[in-house]
Amino acid sequence: MRKVAIVGGGLTKFGVRKATYKELAQEAGKAVFEDVPNLDKKDVDSLFLGSAASDRMAFQSYPAPLVAEQVGVQPNKVIMRTELACASGQAAMRAAYGSIASGLSDIALVMGVEKMNTPNMAETQTTMAAVMDREWDGVNGMSAPPFFALVMMRHMHEYGTTREQLGMVSVKNHDYSASNPFAQFQKKFTLEDVINSVEISKPIRLLDCSGITDGAGGIVMTSEDRAKEFTDTPVYIEGLAQCNMGSLVSNLPSLTTWKPMKKAFRAALMMAGKDIYDMAFAEVHDCFTIAEIIAYEDGGMCKKGEGGKFIEEGNPYVGGRLPVNTHGGLLGTGHPLGATSIAQTVEVIEQFRGEVPEERYVGGEWALTHNLSGNANVHSVLVFRRGG
Amino acid sequence: MPKIDLPYLLDFCPLQTEDFTRIHEFFTNLKEGKFTTTKCKSCGEILWQPRVVCPHCNSDEMEWIDLPQEGKLFAFTEVIHGAPLGMEDDAPFSIGIVDLEDPKMKVLARVDDAHYEDLEFGQEMRLKIITLEDGRVWFRWVRK
Numbered sequence: 001m002r003k004v005a006i007v008g009g010g011l012t013k014f015g016v017r018k019a020t021y022k023e024l025a026q027e028a029g030k031a032v033f034e035d036v037p038n039l040d041k042k043d044v045d046s047l048f049l050g051s052a053a054s055d056r057m058a059f060q061s062y063p064a065p066l067v068a069e070q071v072g073v074q075p076n077k078v079i080m081r082t083e084l085a086c087a088s089g090q091a092a093m094r095a096a097y098g099s100i101a102s103g104l105s106d107i108a109l110v111m112g113v114e115k116m117n118t119p120n121m122a123e124t125q126t127t128m129a130a131v132m133d134r135e136w137d138g139v140n141g142m143s144a145p146p147f148f149a150l151v152m153m154r155h156m157h158e159y160g161t162t163r164e165q166l167g168m169v170s171v172k173n174h175d176y177s178a179s180n181p182f183a184q185f186q187k188k189f190t191l192e193d194v195i196n197s198v199e200i201s202k203p204i205r206l207l208d209c210s211g212i213t214d215g216a217g218g219i220v221m222t223s224e225d226r227a228k229e230f231t232d233t234p235v236y237i238e239g240l241a242q243c244n245m246g247s248l249v250s251n252l253p254s255l256t257t258w259k260p261m262k263k264a265f266r267a268a269l270m271m272a273g274k275d276i277y278d279m280a281f282a283e284v285h286d287c288f289t290i291a292e293i294i295a296y297e298d299g300g301m302c303k304k305g306e307g308g309k310f311i312e313e314g315n316p317y318v319g320g321r322l323p324v325n326t327h328g329g330l331l332g333t334g335h336p337l338g339a340t341s342i343a344q345t346v347e348v349i350e351q352f353r354g355e356v357p358e359e360r361y362v363g364g365e366w367a368l369t370h371n372l373s374g375n376a377n378v379h380s381v382l383v384f385r386r387g388g
Numbered sequence: 389m390p391k392i393d394l395p396y397l398l399d400f401c402p403l404q405t406e407d408f409t410r411i412h413e414f415f416t417n418l419k420e421g422k423f424t425t426t427k428c429k430s431c432g433e434i435l436w437q438p439r440v441v442c443p444h445c446n447s448d449e450m451e452w453i454d455l456p457q458e459g460k461l462f463a464f465t466e467v468i469h470g471a472p473l474g475m476e477d478d479a480p481f482s483i484g485i486v487d488l489e490d491p492k493m494k495v496l497a498r499v500d501d502a503h504y505e506d507l508e509f510g511q512e513m514r515l516k517i518i519t520l521e522d523g524r525v526w527f528r529w530v531r532k
C-alpha cells in the first residue's frame with residue numbers, strides 16, 4: 001500500500017449562488033488548479049466526484065463525465081461519482097485513497113459539487129426527506145431537522161443538556177465563519193439570536209441548522225513519492241474509518257449515543273496510532289448544533305452526556321483544549337452535501353500551511369475530519385498529518 | 389412560450405397492492421384495523437418494517453403477527469417549517485417515536501391532534517389508521 005497525500009485544493013464561494021451546477025464545477029476546477037500550479041491537467045488520471053443529489057436538485061444524473069468536461073480533465077484510470085448523502089465528498093476521498101494506495105491511480109482530482117437552491121425550496125426539502133427510508137420514515141414527514149430534533153430533545157432529557165449550551169455551538173461556529181471568505185454566513189450571532197431564531201422542527205431553531213447551500217470544491221490526491229512535485233506541505237492521510245449501523249429511524253441502536261461514530265473515531269485514530277487529543281484541531285459534522293455536542297462525547301473528547309459542559313468550559317474553541325470546526329463548521333460555512341467534506345479538507349490544508357486568519361489559526365501536525373450522513377447511521381473519519 | 393408544468397416522482401406513501409409489493413398483506417391488514425408485521429419462521433426474529441427475507445438468517449419463510457396498537461411516547465417533535473411537498477399544508481404537524489411493550493420495539497409515525505407542548509415523555513399513545521383519498525392506508529399515533 002502506498003501512502004496517500006493531498007497536495008492542494010480550492011473551493012467556490014458557498015451560499016445561495018446565482019450559478020448552475022456546471023458553473024460551480026468550473027469555478028471549483030479553477031480554484032483547485034490554481035492552488036496546484038505545477039499540475040498539468042493531462043496528468044490527472046482519475047476523477048472522483050462526490051455529489052449527493054444532482055439527480056434531484058440539478059436534474060442531472062451521471063454527473064462525473066459532465067464535471068470532467070467542465071474542468072478539462074480526461075481521466076484514463078478511474079472516473080466515478082460517489083453518493084453518501086452528507087458524506088458524499090468524503091466517500092469520494094475514500095475511493096481516491098484506495099485507488100492511489102493500491103497503485104491503480106497516480107494523480108486523482110477529487111471534487112464535490114452540489115446545487116441545492118432551486119426556485120422551489122419544498123422540492124429541495126423533498127429530496128432531503130428521501131435521504132431517509134422514503135416509504136417508512138420520509139412518509140411520516142421525517143427529514144434531517146425532525147430527526148435531529150428528536151435527538152436533541154432526548155439528549156436534553158437524558159443528560160440535562162441546556163438550550164444555552166446548544167446555542168453556544170452555533171455562536172462559536174459563526175464566529176469562525178465570519179472570517180472565512182468562502183462561507184455562506186460571514187456574520188456573527190449572539191446566544192439570544194440563536195435561542196430566539198425561527199422554530200424549524202421543535203426544539204430545533206433556524207440557527208441550530210446548517211444552510212441549504214450551493215457550493216463546490218476540489219482537492220488533488222497523489223502518492224507520497226509524487227507529492228513533492230506539487231507542494232512543500234503535503235497533507236498525508238494516516239487514518240481512515242467508517243461505520244454504519246442501521247437505516248430505519250425506529251431501529252437505530254440509540255438516538256443519543258452514536259455507536260457507529262464511536263467505532264469510526266476509534267478505528268481511524270488507531271490506524272494513525274494517535275489519540276483524539278493528539279489532534280491540533282478537529283472538523284466535525286455540525287449539521288445541527290446537537291450533532292457537534294454528540295461529536296464531543298462519542299468522538300472521545302469528553303465523557304458521555306458532558307458535551308454541553310465541554311463547550312461551556314471553553315474546550316472546543318481556538319486556544320482551548322481541542323479546537324473544533326475552526327473553519328466555521330457546516331453551521332457557519334454551509335452544507336453543500338458533496339462539497340462539505342472537501343471544504344473541511346481545504347481547512348486542514350490551509351491550517352497546516354498557515355493560510356488562515358490569526359483569530360482562528362491553530363496549525364499543528366495532526367488533524368481529524370468527520371462526517372455523519374443520513375440519520376447519523378453512517379460516520380466517516382479521516383486523520384491527517386502535516387508533511388514537509 | 390409554452391407552459392412547462394411537469395410533475396416529479398414525489399409521492400412518499402408506498403405502493404400497497406399485490407402488483408407492486410410483496411408485503412401487501414400489511415396494508416390489507418391495516419385496512420381491516422390490524423397493525424401487523426412479519427416474524428421469521430426460521431429464527432423467530434420479529435422484523436420491522438415487514439420483510440420478505442430475514443436479515444438475520446436469510447430465511448424467506450415469514451408469518452404475520454399482530455402488534456400492539458398502543459405504547460408509550462419515547463421522543464417527539466413538531467415540524468413547523470421545511471415540510472416536503474405534499475405535506476406543506478399539514479404543517480405544523482408532530483412526529484413521535486412510541487415504545488411498544490410486547491414485542492419490545494419502537495415505531496415512528498406522525499402524531500395527530502397534538503402540538504409539541506401537548507406531549508410528554510412516557511405519555512400513553514394509541515394507533516390511528518388513516519385512509520388516503522386514493523384508498524391507500526397508513527398509520528399515525530394519537531394521545532390515548
Ligand SMILES: [Zn+2]
Nearest residue numbers: 428431442445
Ligand atoms: Zn430469521
